[in-house]
Amino acid sequence: MTTRTRHTERREEALSRERIAEAAVELLDVAGEGGLTFRALSAQLRTGPGAIYWHVANKDELLAAATDAVLTDALTADTAALAGDAPGTPENAVRAVALGVFDAIDAHPWLGAQLARVASMSTTLRLFECIGRQVQALGVPENAQFDSASALLNYILGVAGQNAANARTQPPGTSRADVLSAESAVWANLDPEDYPFIRNVAAQLRDHDDRAQFLAGVDLILAGIASLR
Structure with a gap:
């Protein structure tokens, strides 16, 4: 040799x-x-x-491997980090995974499109399985588990992906605060008869935190799921 x-x-x-x-x-x-x-x-x-x-x-397998590498931490999230007053609850497990995915997509904007592209890819299935187990642990009736887990999965991937996409469209050197301030000003000056609600929440748009709002949406879905028990 x-x-x-x-x-x-x-x-x-x-x-x-x-x-x-x-x-x-x-x-x-x-x-x-x-x-x-x-x-x-x-x-x-x-x-x-x-x-x-x-x-x-091939490239598809390469993208899948990259996606799996980024989301490994999110799919094995330690719920103790978000335990609060109720350690180890299914709700906190869902929150931990949701925030893990949100942060991963925020750091790697290409990830959102990749996860949404093929619902049957192994990483998406692992995420769905992770969420589904917590839905089962919440005591949701069997005939409502698929819809409940799907609602959580679609919200997590959709909102996290959209947040990352919005960040990528901002001109270089533009801060998030500048963008929100400009959008808030547009909302505040809309026709009061056609857009009364949007004018009313314009200030909240300017001051809101994307991550906190994302988690609030998860909690709203969890509250709805809790009513099914």
Whole structure:
């Protein structure tokens, strides 16, 4: 065996699916899905495309691996961190997972679109399973469990994804406070006959916290689910 062959084998042995996923996440964070190519990934990992294809068959599998790597912490969230006065409750478990997903999508905006694209992908199924188990633990009747878990899943992915998408549309150098202040001013000056409600909540738009509002929505859904018991 030549020295070159031995070096190649050692390099490929050091390459793992986990390492590839980490590098893919880094590329996605910088360049988005369009910038994630096997050529760019090969350059970042300093290896050939063939070594990467040994671990992931195509781009869809690569995106799935990156998604799974980012959401692992959210799907195994420690509910003790949000235990408050009721440690270990199913409600707190849902809140912990929901906030974990929200923070993950906020940090990696490409993640929201990826999770929404294929409902049957393994990471989405794991998230649905995680939420569904807590719905069962809440004592929800069996015939209402699917709808309850689906409502939570759709809200978590939808709102978290939309929040990340909104952040990406802001012009460079524009702060969130500036954007909300400008939108609030527009709301406050709408026609009072056509938009009485929106004018009334304009100040709340300016001062609200996206993460806190997201969690308030989770709590509203949980309150509705509690009424089914």
